[in-house]
Amino acid sequence: MVVGGGNSAADAALTCWREGARVTIVHLFEELDRGVKPWVRPDIENRIADGSIPALWRHRILEIRPREVVVEHLETGVRRTLANDWVLAMTGFEPDPSPLTRLGVEVDPVTAVPHHAPATMETNVPGIYVAGVVVSGHDANKIFIENGKLHGPLIAASVAAKKTSS
């Protein structure tokens, strides 16, 4: 059972199904989340439509037992007990900024974006750089592989420039 309707849920459901697992999606809403990537959406939607991966929309899990789960429809309150071995709760994540703050890097309390210069990726602590998805704080969809990999050259150039000037 995969809980959620975002990219992680779609990826997990499709991967498990392709590896031979029987997968059911349980989601609070009536459809997949709008942020599901365009190249993943047809795959997961078609698997749901043809019944390969059943989706229980507007459902939540009430109870997880060793070999079954109890799910409930949010409006009707109808409960079902389904045979189940594993539950993957793909319900989101938040960055843990504590390794940065321990170094003295200022992290925005609302956005969780670390204070940094976008041209060099250097934080407010000289010599400490940030790269990758951590740069986008809570909004993980802003940085992905294609733009996250651009951070490396900026950092390398900054480090090289410092070496040249020292």
Ligand SMILES: Cc1cc2nc3c(=O)[nH]c(=O)nc-3n(C[C@H](O)[C@H](O)[C@H](O)COP(=O)(O)OP(=O)(O)OC[C@H]3O[C@@H](n4cnc5c(N)ncnc54)[C@H](O)[C@@H]3O)c2cc1C
């Ligand atoms: C479901 C899903 C689908 C995606 N699909 C795509 C896609 O199709 N195309 C695309 O471009 N991007 C995609 N992305 C985004 C992409 O995965 C990320 O942008 C990318 O992985 C970010 O790389 P990163 O190295 O910054 O961070 P991560 O890949 O998250 O790496 C961070 C690493 O740091 C480790 N770590 C964390 N805290 C600590 C600590 N305290 N000490 C030591 N290690 C620590 C973690 O274990 C992890 O290994 C997807 C993301 C998700 C969740």
